[in-house]
Amino acid sequence: MSQHSGPLRPQRVLAIIPARGGSKGVPRKNVMLIAGQPLVAHMIQIASHASLVDDIIVSTDDPEISAVSKRYGAEVVQRPVELSGDTSSSESALLHVLDHLKQQQRPLPDVLVFLQCTAPLTTSDDIDQTISLMNDEDADSAMVVVPFHYFLWKKDSQGQAIGINHDKTVRLMRQQRQIEYLEAGSVYVMKTDGFCQHKHRFFGKTVMHPVSPQNHGEIDDLVDFMVMETRLRARQQKVQLALLPHPTRALILDFDGVMTDNRVILDANGQEMAICDRSDGMGIEMLKRTSLPIVVISKEKYPIAAARCQKLDIECYTGIDDKPSLLERYLADKQIDPKSVVYVGNDVNDVQCMEMVGCGVAVADAWPQARNAAKLVLSRNGGHGAVREITDMIIQVNQNTPEKSQ
Numbered sequence: 578m579s580q581h582s583g584p585l586r587p588q589r590v591l592a593i594i595p596a597r598g599g600s601k602g603v604p605r606k607n608v609m610l611i612a613g614q615p616l617v618a619h620m621i622q623i624a625s626h627a628s629l630v631d632d633i634i635v636s637t638d639d640p641e642i643s644a645v646s647k648r649y650g651a652e653v654v655q656r657p658v659e660l661s662g663d664t665s666s667s668e669s670a671l672l673h674v675l676d677h678l679k680q681q682q683r684p685l686p687d688v689l690v691f692l693q694c695t696a697p698l699t700t701s702d703d704i705d706q707t708i709s710l711m712n713d714e715d716a717d718s719a720m721v722v723v724p725f726h727y728f729l730w731k732k733d734s735q736g737q738a739i740g741i742n743h744d745k746t747v748r749l750m751r752q753q754r755q756i757e758y759l760e761a762g763s764v765y766v767m768k769t770d771g772f773c774q775h776k777h778r779f780f781g782k783t784v785m786h787p788v789s790p791q792n793h794g795e796i797d798d799l800v801d802f803m804v805m806e807t808r809l810r811a812r813q814q815k816v817q818l819a820l821l822p823h824p825t826r827a828l829i830l831d832f833d834g835v836m837t838d839n840r841v842i843l844d845a846n847g848q849e850m851a852i853c854d855r856s857d858g859m860g861i862e863m864l865k866r867t868s869l870p871i872v873v874i875s876k877e878k879y880p881i882a883a884a885r886c887q888k889l890d891i892e893c894y895t896g897i898d899d900k901p902s903l904l905e906r907y908l909a910d911k912q913i914d915p916k917s918v919v920y921v922g923n924d925v926n927d928v929q930c931m932e933m934v935g936c937g938v939a940v941a942d943a944w945p946q947a948r949n950a951a952k953l954v955l956s957r958n959g960g961h962g963a964v965r966e967i968t969d970m971i972i973q974v975n976q977n978t979p980e981k982s983q
Contacts, residue, residue: 590708591632591686591769592624594651595670596694597661598639602798607694608641611802612809613956617642619697619809621649626701629708630690636670667691668777675773689767691778695796696763697809700788707766707786717781719766722758723793726751758785762795818970820953822935824978825971826917828864829904829930830964832875832882832895834923835940838960851881854960860968861889867975872907874900876926901929921967922947923959938967 596607596617608615614622617635624633635646635653638661643653654677660669671691678685688711690704703721711719729741739745742757764786765778772780796802833839836857842850861871871891875882878896886893897903908915918934920927923943928950931937939951940959948954957963 589632589684589686590630590688590690591634592627592630592690592692592704593634593636593671593674594620594624594646594692594694595636595656595667596639596642596646597637597656597665597670598642599661599663601663603796603802605641606796606802607637607639608645609802611697611806612813615645616697616796617645617694618649620692620694620699621646621651623697623699623701624690624692624704625650627704627708628701629705632686634674636674667693671772672776675769685769685773687769689769689772691765691767693763693795696761696794697796697805698792698794698812699761699763700792703786703788703792704764707764710784710786711766711768714784715782716784717768717771718779718783720778720783720785721761721764722785722787723761723790724787725757725759726754758787759793761788761793763793814970817953818974820936821919821970821974822917824917824975825869825919825935826913827870827872827908827911827919828967828971829918829920829934830871830873831922831924831927832873832885832893833877834943834959835921836873836882836885836960836964838958839923839942849879849881852960853885854962854965856962857960857964857968858889860965861891864968864972865890867972869971869975870911870913874903874930876900900926901933904930904933919967919971921955921964922951 594617598605598607600606603609607617611619621633621635624630633651635642635651636656637643637646637653638656638658643655646653654674656670656673660673671689675685688708690708707719707721728743730738731741733739743749767778772778794805794808796805830836836853837851844850864871873882873886873891873893874897875895876897882895883893894903908918915933916935919936919938920930920934921938921940922931923940925944925946927947931947931950936952937950938953938955939947940955940957940963942958943951955963955966957966
């Protein structure tokens, strides 16, 4: 029975992510890289994009997890050793965080969201919708579930197989069976006062928020880790491809830090040299076959950029102090809509160009201002396949764009 009458809109929502360092199934899994980021970082970012979550705290006993969590913007509460063992409950970690807030004389949240960082396929919408469901239904606790349509079995005392959720003598079709749900193990929402009283996640009136199986998956062993990596990469690629113009009409590239690793080698005579990635050259060659314009605009005056572009047979402008003006003139002369253009940069002098076009892109190791301005951030560093990454994406987008749209 609900402890409250009438829907209650939370004033403050706190998300807690327990992440201890002593994982046994996959040692150090919470800081292992998956799809380019530490595992715990994925859930921090998911929670940070949930519109109903106000604060995020990671409960951990591990210095490395603590450092990673802070780097990704979460507050950290150090969990004592006695609450960090294999048999320690998640509830004990949540209660410890609340006790910590009390000791600091900080107000407790109205709603507590318990997030499992071993479920990186969770979405921000999953969190928001579970919170909203609990309040709309005037419930006390809620969880994310996945529709379950399988037959469960167990052995009886004689070792014979018997049905758990079905009569083995009656084989009902899927549409004839009552819908069942599997606990996703990802998102749990509770009213804080009730949780403090009952000290477990399911109390009072509990409601379920069903999500797509695409958002479900937990990491318990290395096989899970590999499967999740593949699924996360596929999701990331789908999201990134959606950010590009459909179709893309032109690709504009900075040179230093995009087609090179942003370093310069000087010989004894003061001549400058740079290192480029051959895979970038192959990507440019494949994109050229589609007749898409590829242009390099560089602030530097040295001949390296011009020589590289001449070899690749693409247009190149060097010694350009005012990149935005040149870009604007070029697109106007070619009658190319800026909204259909991709610009790839790495530093502050690329920001304005990135904002002028349909999709501003930053290489993975771009300067913070450029990363912040980018609509899309690549997974590869400049001079290490970043150009190949974006050319492959453009080719895929343009191939999948209906002809009538082009």
